[in-house]
Amino acid sequence: MATLMPVSAVAVLGDVAAPPGVECVRGEVAQHQVRRGRRLAPGLTTPAVVAVKSTVPVGTAPRVAELLREYAPAGDLVEVAWNPEFLRESFAVDDTLRPDRLVLGFNTTHSWAETLLRQAFAKIIESGTSTIVTDWATAELAKGAANSFLGTKISFINAMAEVCEKSGADVAGLADILGHDHRIGRHGMRPGLGFGGGCLPKDLAGFITRADELDAGQAVGILREAAAVNARRQRVIDLAREELGSDLRGKRITVWGAAFKPETDDIRDSPALAVAQALHDFGATVTVTDPKALDNARKLHPELDYVEDPIAAVDDADLLLHLTEWHHFTAIDPKRLATRTTTPKVIDARGTLNTGQWRDAGWIMRALGRS
Numbered sequence: 566m567a568t569l570m571p572v573s574a575v576a577v578l579g580d581v582a583a584p585p586g587v588e589c590v591r592g593e594v595a596q597h598q599v600r601r602g603r604r605l606a607p608g609l610t611t612p613a614v615v616a617v618k619s620t621v622p623v624g625t626a627p628r629v630a631e632l633l634r635e636y637a638p639a640g641d642l643v644e645v646a647w648n649p650e651f652l653r654e655s656f657a658v659d660d661t662l663r664p665d666r667l668v669l670g671f672n673t674t675h676s677w678a679e680t681l682l683r684q685a686f687a688k689i690i691e692s693g694t695s696t697i698v699t700d701w702a703t704a705e706l707a708k709g710a711a712n713s714f715l716g717t718k719i720s721f722i723n724a725m726a727e728v729c730e731k732s733g734a735d736v737a738g739l740a741d742i743l744g745h746d747h748r749i750g751r752h753g754m755r756p757g758l759g760f761g762g763g764c765l766p767k768d769l770a771g772f773i774t775r776a777d778e779l780d781a782g783q784a785v786g787i788l789r790e791a792a793a794v795n796a797r798r799q800r801v802i803d804l805a806r807e808e809l810g811s812d813l814r815g816k817r818i819t820v821w822g823a824a825f826k827p828e829t830d831d832i833r834d835s836p837a838l839a840v841a842q843a844l845h846d847f848g849a850t851v852t853v854t855d856p857k858a859l860d861n862a863r864k865l866h867p868e869l870d871y872v873e874d875p876i877a878a879v880d881d882a883d884l885l886l887h888l889t890e891w892h893h894f895t896a897i898d899p900k901r902l903a904t905r906t907t908t909p910k911v912i913d914a915r916g917t918l919n920t921g922q923w924r925d926a927g928w929i930m931r932a933l934g935r936s
Contacts, residue, residue: 602629606636609643614678616648620708620768622775626701630672644678646671647704651711654762655828666695670704709775712768713788718753719760720794726756726934727800736934737916756934758888758914759795761825761834766795801840801886801914802847804931808910809884814848817907819882821875822889822915823855823862830857837888838862840914841869854878856893882906890915899926 605615615633617626630645637643647670652660667689669682679698683690690696722740729736736756744751760766769792776785809816822837824830832838838853845851845868852870853862859871872878875894879885879902887894895917903909903926911923913932923930 599625599628599632602632603636606633606643607638609633609637609639611639612642613637613639614644614646614681616646616682618648618650620649620764620771621705622771622778623702623705623709624775626670626672626705644671644676645701646676646678646682647701648682649704649708651708654764654826654831662689663692664689664694666697668704668707669696669698670701671698672701709768709772712765713772713785713791715753716760716765716769716795717787717791719755720791722754722756723759723797723933724794729934739934756916757890758798758801758836758840758933761836761839762829762831763833766792766834798836798839798843800933801888801912802843804912805844805849805884805886806847808912808929808931809849812848813844816849816883817881818844818849818851819879819885820844820851820853821855821878821885821887821894822891823853824858824889827889827891828857830861832858832861832865835862835889838866840886840888842866845869852878852882855889856891876901876905880905883908883910885911887911887913887915887918890917895919899923899928903927 602615609615615629617629626645626647633643633645634640647668649668649670650661651664651666667686669679671678683696686696722736722743725739726736728734729739740751740754740756743749744754769788773782773785773788773792776782776788805818806813809818818841820837820841823832823835823841824837825832825835835858837855841851841853845866850870852872853859853866854872854875855862859873862869863871875897883906885902885906899911899918899922909926909928911918911928911930913920913923913930916932916934918930918932920930920932920935
């Protein structure tokens, strides 16, 4: 291994807040990293490692490395490493300090950059974290492939939920049975309204688009189906119209949830708001409540009504929809709510409400994946 000279370690963090879309996933993210590299290069006057963490289309690393060699004063003494992050929203600090794996991608088999990064991550590695050293392309694919698999797993159990509804089965029980198979696992396989946010939908779309560009589009057909299943939020709308009638004009619907998942105020590609907006477009008066995301929701959907208190939000409602699985909602005693509504009807699209408790409290209850 080469003798180490005085080195500056520079991390190019993944701060791309790009919305999903064809133009975005086909090049905007990669171009952003190239522009950042161009701005960074003049400051690299001594041997340096540039560790890139962003989720980008595979094939970006060579472009960044070429740019740095051309514009950095240190030239060939600058080495690029790919170190993808696997951070969950609302758990980023914990996932940074205690990751379940550490991926280091290099262009050469024996890279002095590896020694440097192992020193930088010494405490994490010494704690027993699995460390995988690989090539640039594999490291670039890692985050997108991981999120694509997770999205596929979520969409699979949501597809099974539709089959369960038709057959009289219970999707929660089915998921438990499948989860006991160690090859499948229960984690991440919770049936519901689908996934949203700024990562999974974008990464899934980006992975598919890049596969098309590489003439491997047929190989990712399963990912296209996963994306299609996730977009089928129509089922909740259909259930609402079954309960209230096809004409929703004049009907009052309360939606518990605006964020795409609990413990965040992020509403990007929120399934809850997509359903709320669709019901509003059908003529219903829709009232939304959420512990953290109301300010963001108001800006994006000013035509909806908003109430801070989830109990007050159900006043005079014809139907309650549980669309984001906040503990704040599941902890509410349904007996406190039944007399406040016009008709005590609830659709649980996240599967976290206690069905027996709600029915005992006088509620007519429907749940995705259950008869």
